[in-house]
Amino acid sequence: MTSHLRVLDGRSQRARHLVPGAGEHSKGVADIVLGWGFLVRDAVVQVTETSAELTDLRAGAVPGVFRGRSIVAVRLHLLDGTYELFRAHYGRRDTFVGKDGSDLKATVGVMDSTLALLKEPGVTHLAASFDTVIESFRNDMFPGYKSSAGVDPDLLAQFPVVERALEALGVVVWRNIEFEADDAIGTAAVRWVEDVEQVVICTPDKDMAQVVLGERIVLYNRREQKILDEDAVREKFGVGPESIPDYLALVGDTADGIPGIPGWGARSTAAVLARYGRIEMIPLDASEWDVTVRGADRLASALAENLDAVYLYRELATLRLDVPVSEELADLEWKGVERGRLEAFCDEVGLDPDRFRI
Ligand SMILES: [Mn+2]
Numbered sequence: 001m002t003s004h005l006r007v008l009d010g011r012s013q014r015a016r017h018l019v020p021g022a023g024e025h026s027k028g029v030a031d032i033v034l035g036w037g038f039l040v041r042d043a044v045v046q047v048t049e050t051s052a053e054l055t056d057l058r059a060g061a062v063p064g065v066f067r068g069r070s071i072v073a074v075r076l077h078l079l080d081g082t083y084e085l086f087r088a089h090y091g092r093r094d095t096f097v098g099k100d101g102s103d104l105k106a107t108v109g110v111m112d113s114t115l116a117l118l119k120e121p122g123v124t125h126l127a128a129s130f131d132t133v134i135e136s137f138r139n140d141m142f143p144g145y146k147s148s149a150g151v152d153p154d155l156l157a158q159f160p161v162v163e164r165a166l167e168a169l170g171v172v173v174w175r176n177i178e179f180e181a182d183d184a185i186g187t188a189a190v191r192w193v194e195d196v197e198q199v200v201i202c203t204p205d206k207d208m209a210q211v212v213l214g215e216r217i218v219l220y221n222r223r224e225q226k227i228l229d230e231d232a233v234r235e236k237f238g239v240g241p242e243s244i245p246d247y248l249a250l251v252g253d254t255a256d257g258i259p260g261i262p263g264w265g266a267r268s269t270a271a272v273l274a275r276y277g278r279i280e281m282i283p284l285d286a287s288e289w290d291v292t293v294r295g296a297d298r299l300a301s302a303l304a305e306n307l308d309a310v311y312l313y314r315e316l317a318t319l320r321l322d323v324p325v326s327e328e329l330a331d332l333e334w335k336g337v338e339r340g341r342l343e344a345f346c347d348e349v350g351l352d353p354d355r356f357r358i
Pocket residue numbers: 182205207208256
């Protein structure tokens with residue numbers, strides 16, 4: 001088989017509306033590119049035959065997936081399933097009760113909101129990550145870390161239900177036991193950032209800001225319809241993604257049970273970290289500080305007195321990016337609702353499957 005790539009100029013023919021000729025995708029090539037096309041700026045790269053040029057082109061290319069007769073850039077959405085479940089449970093929504101009398105309000109809410117996300121343009125690949133067991137390795141490190149204590153049993157009971165519900169919608173689900181949902185999301189984001197046009201992490205959670213990268217990895221607060229890219233992280237926290245674990249260690253994070261260091265508030269912490277970057281670079285003697293912060297003496301001595309604690313808090317606030325995620329990127333492509341599976345699930349728990357049409 002001779003080899004070459006054909007590059008179609010998207011400036012003269014709108015890239016998204018180009019029709020890739022099915023016959024031009026030979027099987028050998030499809031294996032190399034996983035059946036995808038590539039978008040290179042405004043042009044569509046259409047693989048016609050095997051090519052030595054493929055690797056060169058890939059460097060500047062964004063993989064695309066074929067949606068009907070168009071090619072769409074790959075955008076990986078990562079859903080914080082635990083957050084979605086809490087949001088749906090406490091949101092103002094209709095109540096749903098399952099066949100066996102169990103509460104399904106949050107489950108239906110997450111299903112509805114996931115289908116709404118899938119209807120948004122550019123959502124090609126999706127995974128949802130859950131804290132299947134809220135307690136993680138971090139609870140062994142620090143007794144005050146967030147736990148399932150005090151969580152509504154009706155909400156806790158829905159974790160296994162909603163995980164199956166999303167799978168029935170054709171969404172890949174990560175059930176985290178030892179790690180947290182955040183760790184799996186961070187792992188996936190950094191693993192695949194080079195292979196997609198953009199990674200969109202759907203969460204309002206500030207600890208995820210540590211993996212934001214330019215406009216390539218962003219946070220998406222769906223309730224407020226706000227995107228947080230790297231510039232927005234710097235604007236919001238006064239420090240970049242690389243300093244977020246240090247920021248959370250000093251300021252504290254009540255949502256996760258990290259107490260922080262006495263006196264260190266958002267403003268003083270941002271000012272000091274903007275100058276020193278990481279905690280170990282902050283002089284413990286305030287007279288050595290070349291940044292002006294109110295109460296510097298008090299802050300420096302509080303830090304000196306709590307050094308062991310602050311490094312522990314930082315470790316708690318640092319995402320683990322080595323979660324075993326067994327899927328390949330191609331496995332995360334959403335290929336539509338699995339109708340039979342959805343109907344079986346709805347029948348089992350007592351929901352109307354027609355509610356979940358897309
Ligand atoms: Mn979190």
